[in-house]
Amino acid sequence: MAPSLARFLDRVALVTGGASGIGLATVRRLSAEGARTWIGDLDGAAAARAAAETPNAASLQMDVANEESVADSVAAILAAEGRIDVLVNNAGVVLGAPVWDTALVDWNRVLSVNLTGPFLCTRAVLPGMVERRSGAVVSTASDAALVGWPDQAAYCASKAGLAAFTRAAALDAAPHGVRVNCVCPAFTDTPLLRSWVDGMAEPESAMAEAAGTQPLGRVARPEEIAAAIVYLASDEASFVTGVALPVDGGVTAA
Numbered sequence: 001m002a003p004s005l006a007r008f009l010d011r012v013a014l015v016t017g018g019a020s021g022i023g024l025a026t027v028r029r030l031s032a033e034g035a036r037t038w039i040g041d042l043d044g045a046a047a048a049r050a051a052a053e054t055p056n057a058a059s060l061q062m063d064v065a066n067e068e069s070v071a072d073s074v075a076a077i078l079a080a081e082g083r084i085d086v087l088v089n090n091a092g093v094v095l096g097a098p099v100w101d102t103a104l105v106d107w108n109r110v111l112s113v114n115l116t117g118p119f120l121c122t123r124a125v126l127p128g129m130v131e132r133r134s135g136a137v138v139s140t141a142s143d144a145a146l147v148g149w150p151d152q153a154a155y156c157a158s159k160a161g162l163a164a165f166t167r168a169a170a171l172d173a174a175p176h177g178v179r180v181n182c183v184c185p186a187f188t189d190t191p192l193l194r195s196w197v198d199g200m201a202e203p204e205s206a207m208a209e210a211a212g213t214q215p216l217g218r219v220a221r222p223e224e225i226a227a228a229i230v231y232l233a234s235d236e237a238s239f240v241t242g243v244a245l246p247v248d249g250g251v252t253a254a
Helices: 021-032 044-052 067-081 104-132 153-176 191-198 203-212 222-233
Strands: 012-016 036-041 057-061 086-089 136-140 179-185 244-247
Touching: 012 021, 012 067, 012 104, 021 036, 021 086, 021 222, 036 044, 036 067, 044 057, 057 067, 067 104, 086 104, 086 222, 104 136, 104 153, 136 153, 136 222, 153 179, 153 244, 179 222, 191 203, 222 244
Parallel strands: 012 036, 012 086, 036 057, 086 136, 136 179, 179 244
Antiparallel strands: none
């Protein structure tokens, strides 16, 4: 349960991929702590349902891999709110395939959503943050940004690129009082993980195997990743920028 805090009172946040999983948990946490939170999601209907169920939230259909969609979405929020104080780049896709079975069209799709998407969204919100000399960007990377995984070449490349982009963007933004960070979760119990597991020959065994890869012996809850995202977006992390924070049950410590 979210603590009784108001760290985001009178602030405006945009969470991409905010209709489910880690994104929805982040939306709920930000809204509970006072933010006016916008849910941007490719599934506009799911975003609208999530917003209807979340106090102080609004929604829009948004394709983070499409430059025009990103520009239009950010413009709509700015027209309604006048500012964006927090951006959470959470939209993402996965692809399970070894390098030799990875089609170029699939490679491009993973990179366009997982890496180009955060670039487009960050580029769109930074001018306003830089002008105000305040703001925070937090992206959902992955432990795959820090270690390799078999059958995940495209995903690993996209998330490692996102961690590197985070560091570079943080240095660009730091002189202007804006912070840029990312979190690196391991397996988390989201619809995305469940859909991947359900595609396995033995889903229960696959889920148990996923939990067994993490030293804490279980997969994460979306709320646990959201807590780290919200911390990095808050003033409590006012001297933290350029960080790729593992929230992975100890995976990258092994």
